[in-house]
Amino acid sequence: MSSYNVEIVTPIREIKLGDVSYLRCPGLDGSFGVMRNHREGIFALSVGEVKVTQNGKDEYFATSGGFAEILNDSVKLLVESLERSNEIDADRANKSFERAQERRIKQDSELNETRIEASLVRALNRLRISKR
Amino acid sequence: MANLKDIRDRIKSVKSIQKVTKAMKMVAAAKMRKAQERMEQARPYSNSLSDIIQNILPDVDRDMLPLLDMREIKRKAYVIVCADRGLAGAFNTNLLKIAQREIDEFGKDNVDLFCVGKKARDHFTYRNYNVIESHVDFWAEMEFENAMMIGRSIIDHFISGSVDEIHVVYNYFVNIGQQEVRSETLLPLSYDTNEATGSDRLYEPSKEELVNTLIPRHLNVQMWKYLLESYASEQAARMLSMENATSNAQDMIKDLTLQFNKARQAAITTEMLEIVGGAEALG
Numbered sequence: 400m401s402s403y404n405v406e407i408v409t410p411i412r413e414i415k416l417g418d419v420s421y422l423r424c425p426g427l428d429g430s431f432g433v434m435r436n437h438r439e440g441i442f443a444l445s446v447g448e449v450k451v452t453q454n455g456k457d458e459y460f461a462t463s464g465g466f467a468e469i470l471n472d473s474v475k476l477l478v479e480s481l482e483r484s485n486e487i488d489a490d491r492a493n494k495s496f497e498r499a500q501e502r503r504i505k506q507d508s509e510l511n512e513t514r515i516e517a518s519l520v521r522a523l524n525r526l527r528i529s530k531r
Numbered sequence: 532m533a534n535l536k537d538i539r540d541r542i543k544s545v546k547s548i549q550k551v552t553k554a555m556k557m558v559a560a561a562k563m564r565k566a567q568e569r570m571e572q573a574r575p576y577s578n579s580l581s582d583i584i585q586n587i588l589p590d591v592d593r594d595m596l597p598l599l600d601m602r603e604i605k606r607k608a609y610v611i612v613c614a615d616r617g618l619a620g621a622f623n624t625n626l627l628k629i630a631q632r633e634i635d636e637f638g639k640d641n642v643d644l645f646c647v648g649k650k651a652r653d654h655f656t657y658r659n660y661n662v663i664e665s666h667v668d669f670w671a672e673m674e675f676e677n678a679m680m681i682g683r684s685i686i687d688h689f690i691s692g693s694v695d696e697i698h699v700v701y702n703y704f705v706n707i708g709q710q711e712v713r714s715e716t717l718l719p720l721s722y723d724t725n726e727a728t729g730s731d732r733l734y735e736p737s738k739e740e741l742v743n744t745l746i747p748r749h750l751n752v753q754m755w756k757y758l759l760e761s762y763a764s765e766q767a768a769r770m771l772s773m774e775n776a777t778s779n780a781q782d783m784i785k786d787l788t789l790q791f792n793k794a795r796q797a798a799i800t801t802e803m804l805e806i807v808g809g810a811e812a813l814g
Contacts, residue, residue, distance in 0.1 A: 408575050408576045408579055409576060410572075410573050410576045410577070410675050410752060410755055411569065411572055411573070411675060412572055413572070413575050413576075426735065427735070427736055428735075428736070438733050439732045439733065440732045440733025440734060440735065441583060441587070441732065441733075441734055441735075441741060442733075442734075442735045443735065443736060443740070443741055443744055465748070466583065466741075466745070468579075468583060469733075475579060477576060477579055477580055477583070479675070479679075479748065479751075480675070
């Protein structure tokens with residue numbers, strides 16, 4: 400009935416999800432939800448969590464940003480990285496979080512501040528979603 | 532006539548070299564297959580991204596975007612993508628030769644170089660070219676992050692106005708037996724200037740901002756593609772040259788064995804003649 404297909408494309412893999420009834424994406428100005436017959440458009444996504452409701456079950460993904468192309472009866476997510484909540488390597492996320500924090504304290508001049516900030520946000524996001 | 536021991540030693544050393552080249556061939560074949568797989572996987576993403584860009588670009592004002600800025604070309608940057616290691620036939624030499632010719636044509640003082648791969652870095656630093664950045668030692672565990680890092684520094688270099696055009700020289704993977712050195716212009720981005728589509732799609736945030744974030748991503752993907760193409764080409768070239776080396780070694784072993792047998796036979800004959808001669812003398 401009111402379900403549609405979602406296609407998630409990253410540079411290293413492609414995930415196809417059918418029968419999605421609800422999709423929540425991290426837009427630049429806050430999360431937004433997509434249901435069937437959403438208005439067509441292209442939306443930029445920021446670092447955050449993608450929630451997919453499929454046959455009444457929820458799934459969570461961590462993403463580091465990208466785009467959502469919403470068409471009449473399907474949605475295509477173009478994201479640079481995507482990890483299902485149970486696929487996230489929490490140890491690795493923890494390590495990159497610590498590394499980023501260290502760099503912020505040390506004020507590593509090689510890397511500029513926005514980059515450090517960005518990696519911190521990404522690591523935090525992955526950590527949070529891995530606990531879902 | 533070479534003596535028997537010398538020939539035997541040579542056969543032994545050729546055989547052990549052959550073992551190495553055979554192993555290298557096998558390793559290269561496995562790596563190439565992996566790289567090819569990754570190339571396939573990257574394709575849908577880069578295609579969808581280009582589709583979106585081609586759809587939006589006609590609707591935006593070119594002047595708004597620094598990455599589309601067409602300036603008079605006074606300075607160029609070249610991104611040279613080659614390998615960390617040799618033993619891959621003419622893979623590195625061909626590319627470096629072509630790149631160097633192109634750079635010299637424009638004038639080497641007006642070219643900044645981004646070198647990917649040790650061979651490129653060593654070649655150009657040794658000849659006192661203006662190498663401003665090099666990326667080495669990542670091929671074995673190449674990730675999309677590497678492409679992003681390179682992409683970011685290239686974009687920064689272009690936006691800061693240091694250069695007016697950015698080229699990439701890399702090996703394009705035609706098929707296993709054939710790689711092609713290609714030189715492409717990466718920035719400023721070119722696109723079809725067809726008419727505005729005038730669709731009533733929703734763009735969030737504005738079209739201009741979208742394009743501003745789309746293009747760097749597009750460039751990262753381009754960079755990723757270049758890396759993958761180059762890596763697959765490198766492995767293919769190495770596989771082929773090691774294949775040749777192995778069969779050359781086989782030929783050499785054959786020749787040497789023949790020589791060895793001849794020498795051995797000659798030695799036996801002389802020995803027998805000596806015995807016969809000795810027996811006759813005693814007669």
